Amino acid sequence: MPTAPTTELETFQNPHVASDYTIRMQIPEFTCLCPRTGQPDFATLELEYVPGELCVELKSLKLYIWSFRDRGAFHEAVTNEIADHLHGAVRARFLRLTARFNVRGGIYTTVVAERRQTGWQPAPAVTLPSTG
Secondary structure: OOOOOOOOOOEEEOOOOOOOOOEEEEEEEEEEEOOOOOOEEEEEEEEEEEOOOEEEOHHHHHHHHHOOOOOEOOHHHHHHHHHHHHHHHHOOOEEEEEEEEEEEOOEEEEEEEEEEOOOOOOOOOOOOOOOO
């Protein structure tokens, strides 16, 4: 059983590659260090992606996220780095990573990074009639 962080992301074959569908994950325990002060920064990561051929394996994602715990990183840099790594690993049709950092100096910071495959377009939105 792994007891250490890793920078490797494992994947598996998308079980329904013919369809666009969305996978959503909340990762409420992300931590890294402020590169200026060395103090810990805490965030909730919200990952949404439309998989292509591959999906990310959850345990490897957990160990990957753990690898940032002792690293200094600006919020903007770390969010985009994670989005790049995830998109590179799974080659998602569309990927959005939202990082909601806890308050620091009276300021909450949210960083949103998106990646998409060239030429991919989402299906048109469907509006259902309300009931009642």
